Amino acid sequence: MVSELGLADAVLPVPGDHPASRNRFLYVAGALHKLPSGLGALLRTVPPFSRALLWSGLRDLLAPAGTEPDESIHAFALRRFGREVADIAVDSVCRGVFAGDCRALSVRSCFPLLFRAERRRRSVLLGLALGSGERRGGGGGGDPHTRGAESGLSRRARAERWSQWSLRGGMETLPEALAEFLRERGVELRCHQRLRSLRRRHDGRWELTLADGTVTADHVVSALPAAALAEALPAEAAVLAQELRRIPAVSVAVVNLQYEGAALPVTGFGHLVPSLEDGALLGIVYDSVAFPQHNGAAAASLRLTVMLGGAWFEQSFGDPAAAAPELLLHRAQAAVREQLGLEPAPTRSIVRVHQACIPQYTLGHWQRTEHIGRFLAEHRLPLSLIGASYSGVSVNDCIASAKVAVERLLGPQR
Ligand SMILES: Cc1cc2nc3c(=O)[nH]c(=O)nc-3n(C[C@H](O)[C@H](O)[C@H](O)COP(=O)(O)OP(=O)(O)OC[C@H]3O[C@@H](n4cnc5c(N)ncnc54)[C@H](O)[C@@H]3O)c2cc1C
Numbered sequence: 372m373v374s375e376l377g378l379a380d381a382v383l384p385v386p387g388d389h390p391a392s393r394n395r396f397l398y399v400a401g402a403l404h405k406l407p408s409g410l411g412a413l414l415r416t417v418p419p420f421s422r423a424l425l426w427s428g429l430r431d432l433l434a435p436a437g438t439e440p441d442e443s444i445h446a447f448a449l450r451r452f453g454r455e456v457a458d459i460a461v462d463s464v465c466r467g468v469f470a471g472d473c474r475a476l477s478v479r480s481c482f483p484l485l486f487r488a489e490r491r492r493r494s495v496l497l498g499l500a501l502g503s504g505e506r507r508g509g510g511g512g513g514d515p516h517t518r519g520a521e522s523g524l525s526r527r528a529r530a531e532r533w534s535q536w537s538l539r540g541g542m543e544t545l546p547e548a549l550a551e552f553l554r555e556r557g558v559e560l561r562c563h564q565r566l567r568s569l570r571r572r573h574d575g576r577w578e579l580t581l582a583d584g585t586v587t588a589d590h591v592v593s594a595l596p597a598a599a600l601a602e603a604l605p606a607e608a609a610v611l612a613q614e615l616r617r618i619p620a621v622s623v624a625v626v627n628l629q630y631e632g633a634a635l636p637v638t639g640f641g642h643l644v645p646s647l648e649d650g651a652l653l654g655i656v657y658d659s660v661a662f663p664q665h666n667g668a669a670a671a672s673l674r675l676t677v678m679l680g681g682a683w684f685e686q687s688f689g690d691p692a693a694a695a696p697e698l699l700l701h702r703a704q705a706a707v708r709e710q711l712g713l714e715p716a717p718t719r720s721i722v723r724v725h726q727a728c729i730p731q732y733t734l735g736h737w738q739r740t741e742h743i744g745r746f747l748a749e750h751r752l753p754l755s756l757i758g759a760s761y762s763g764v765s766v767n768d769c770i771a772s773a774k775v776a777v778e779r780l781l782g783p784q785r
């Protein structure tokens with residue numbers, strides 16, 4: 372998509388051999404720990420773990436496969452790899468992707484590859500090593516048709532093992548270029564218009580009520596968060612609305628900090644903090660390590676993003692709509708001082724609370740999405756659901772779900 376939008380030259384890649392790709396850290400028991408990488412490190416005891424991770428791998432190879440239709444990520448990791456991996460490593464990753472609590476999240480829906488690996492091969496590690504036995508393209512990657520021909524950029528990303536990428540003008544360039552691409556092709560965009568209601572007319576078409584008027588449509592592709600769509604649906608879709616409301620989302624406070632003349636004690640992408648260490652503080656991204664191009668005029672700046680809240684937002688900071696920016700800034704600065712040893716005050720800071728921004732695929736999410744799909748099919752509703760609420764929370768997942776929806780409507784594209 373980046374290539375098709377003409378943005379290939381604006382891509383800032385982070386290749387596999389970059390420190391931001393190689394060095395991964397956890398903050399546990401008051402100290403930063405580099406996660407073991409490579410086989411040798413797996414054979415040694417490396418803190419914060421009290422024994423070599425090899426033992427966790429052996430446990431996975433020997434433990435029987437689970438039989439439940441779904442399980443929390445924590446229960447799954449505990450059963451397969453033991454308590455330390457579940458409480459420290461897996462707990463942290465869930466906070467770094469879903470801002471969520473691995474005791475509530477579903478392994479089947481959040482990590483389908485791991486869930487299927489265990490079911491098919493009895494062991495997660497064996498399943499990952501041998502493959503699931505399916506054709507490539509399952510899960511987040513979508514159907515092979517929807518992936519289209521691989522672009523030169525995508526081949527390069529694979530060859531250089533990019534762990535992440537950004538765009539010279541920041542990620543906002545992506546939706547901006549998409550909007551421009553669509554406008555040039557005659558698509559009418561009505562931005563920043565809240566959908567108030569969706570109603571089926573007698574002729575079967577939808578009527579959408581926006582803040583400034585109505586729109587009629589043969590088919591609606593909704594990228595609204597599930598709960599927001601539920602609010603707009605008509606009374607005859609109450610069953611669907613009820614199911615959509617069961618897909619919750621958590622709020623995250625994002626605090627951007629910029630320092631001049633300060634240095635990090637380590638280099639990497641950033642670090643994560645397990646919930647046992649500190650519920651409120653999810654982790655810190657070292658932005659200027661991966662993307663110094665975004666430092667602007669002060670090229671030697673240190674830029675950090677502190678992420679707070681998630682599933683712990685309300686218990687830590689109260690109502691996300693009313694959380695005081697000063698409190699969040701204070702909390703973020705305290706974490707930077709304590710965890711990274713940076714004493715000076717930042718020269719710039721931005722505090723933003725993103726309310727209900729990451730959907731949570733809690734235990735039984737697969738049943739909810741199945742019920743939703745069945746309702747749409749049985750009632751022949753001309754409505755497709757895409758976006759982060761259903762089948763993957765990352766940007767890539769959202770693009771894949773949009774492609775699947777379009778192919779269902781129009782048939783395979785190119
Ligand atoms: C802090 C943070 C960091 C992230 N980092 C990454 C990352 O590194 N990599 C990655 O792949 N993903 C990342 N993500 C996830 C990424 O942001 C999501 O994948 C993506 O935004 C989901 O897109 P979406 O369109 O489904 O939902 P959203 O981006 O949430 O968009 C939903 C839109 O619907 C609008 N809306 C709600 N109600 C209505 C209504 N009634 N009428 C009209 N509009 C409405 C909202 O205003 C919003 O604009 C991150 C998310 C967060 C919060």
Ligand SMILES: C=Cc1c2[nH]c(c1C)Cc1[nH]c(c(CCC(=O)O)c1C)Cc1[nH]c(c(C)c1CCC(=O)O)Cc1[nH]c(c(C)c1C=C)C2
Binds near residue numbers: 470640641643
């Ligand atoms: C939906 C929200 C997402 C956030 N980050 C990602 C998504 C999709 C992408 C992502 N973040 C991490 C990974 C790697 C997981 C793994 O396999 O280990 C992915 C694919 C982990 C991560 N996230 C943050 C940090 C500092 C890290 C650690 C990276 C590393 O180990 O090197 C920052 C961060 N990103 C998000 C949150 C909520 C968050 C909180 C600290 C959102």
